[in-house]
Amino acid sequence: MANQTQTPVPLDFQPLASPMAMEHVTIQYGNKVAVRDVSLLFAPKSITALIGPSGCGKTTLLTSLNRLTDLIPHCRVSGSVRLAELEIFDQRIDVIELRRRVGMIFQRPNPFPMSIRRNLELPLREHGLRDRHKLAEKVERTLTEVGLWTEVKDRLDRSALTLSGGQQQRLCLARALALNPEVILLDEPCSSLDPLSVAVIEDLLVRLRANCTIVVVTHNLAQARRIADSTAFLWADEAGGRLIEHRATKALFDSPRESLTAAFVTGRVG
Numbered sequence: 001m002a003n004q005t006q007t008p009v010p011l012d013f014q015p016l017a018s019p020m021a022m023e024h025v026t027i028q029y030g031n032k033v034a035v036r037d038v039s040l041l042f043a044p045k046s047i048t049a050l051i052g053p054s055g056c057g058k059t060t061l062l063t064s065l066n067r068l069t070d071l072i073p074h075c076r077v078s079g080s081v082r083l084a085e086l087e088i089f090d091q092r093i094d095v096i097e098l099r100r101r102v103g104m105i106f107q108r109p110n111p112f113p114m115s116i117r118r119n120l121e122l123p124l125r126e127h128g129l130r131d132r133h134k135l136a137e138k139v140e141r142t143l144t145e146v147g148l149w150t151e152v153k154d155r156l157d158r159s160a161l162t163l164s165g166g167q168q169q170r171l172c173l174a175r176a177l178a179l180n181p182e183v184i185l186l187d188e189p190c191s192s193l194d195p196l197s198v199a200v201i202e203d204l205l206v207r208l209r210a211n212c213t214i215v216v217v218t219h220n221l222a223q224a225r226r227i228a229d230s231t232a233f234l235w236a237d238e239a240g241g242r243l244i245e246h247r248a249t250k251a252l253f254d255s256p257r258e259s260l261t262a263a264f265v266t267g268r269v270g
């Protein structure tokens with residue numbers, strides 16, 4: 001679906017697509033290990049899907065990539081995550097700047113309860129853009145990139161909460177894109193959307209891949225097959241969530257190396 005409707009029109013948005021590499025990452029909530037010793041490479045200009053049963057640590061792993069895990073009391077992270085040249089777990093780095101470079105989209109669309117325009121202007125102003133013309137230009141450009149401009153250009157000053165779920169999710173994506181992220185993390189971004197909105201978001205992710213590194217958690221195996229270049233399968237046992245295998249998506253689904261992967265992708269476990 002997404003691949004067939006892919007548009008050849010280049011996006012205006014052209015940041016660096018940086019590689020991210022996770023090495024021996026272990027994440028604990030108190031004494032409980034949620035993710036154990038995971039090493040994964042997220043290739044630039046590609047979509048990596050994270051799949052696995054509920055509770056295997058997908059969200060935990062994803063949120064460690066822009067240190068949202070810092071905000072959870074009792075959460076401890078060890079190991080290394082490199083974003084291009086930067087070791088993100090280094091306590092001296094600028095976390096606000098890290099979160100600009102590594103944007104996050106959540107399962108439930110979470111626009112700010114303010115106008116559509118302000119949703120985009122606010123983060124831009126926080127990152128130092130003050131010029132009114134440049135702000136207006138950037139608002140139009142990012143809304144165009146997510147295919148929302150024609151739908152909302154006459155109602156920019158209305159509340160973002162008046163948009164449909166699919167439109168709100170695209171607005172959240174525009175809000176992240178406005179800051180020129182190098183990596184975009186998405187946690188089940190389509191699970192609360194209707195099928196038409198899902199197709200729109202999938203097309204968008206496939207287009208964004210040209211300029212970005214994308215990591216998407218999904219429960220929808222068909223979605224992983226449609227849009228992901230590579231897929232990582234995680235599984236949890238009493239010792240915590242661990243990586244079972246990470247391969248090109250087609251190889252993982254069609255000829256998995258591990259019997260657990262085969263059982264999961266055919267619906268026999270999980």
Ligand SMILES: Nc1ncnc2c1ncn2[C@@H]1O[C@H](COP(=O)(O)OP(=O)(O)OP(=O)(O)O)[C@@H](O)[C@H]1O
Pocket residue numbers: 029034052053054055056057058059060061072241
């Ligand atoms: N804030 C928290 N405090 C304590 N334990 C947590 C917290 N968040 C997650 N956990 C635990 O860590 C483990 C991994 O949870 P996580 O939410 O990362 O899994 P998931 O793979 O995203 O699951 P789902 O598919 O249901 O979203 C689970 O055992 C969960 O109960």
Ligand SMILES: [Mg+2]
Pocket residue numbers: 058059060
């Ligand atoms: Mg989750």
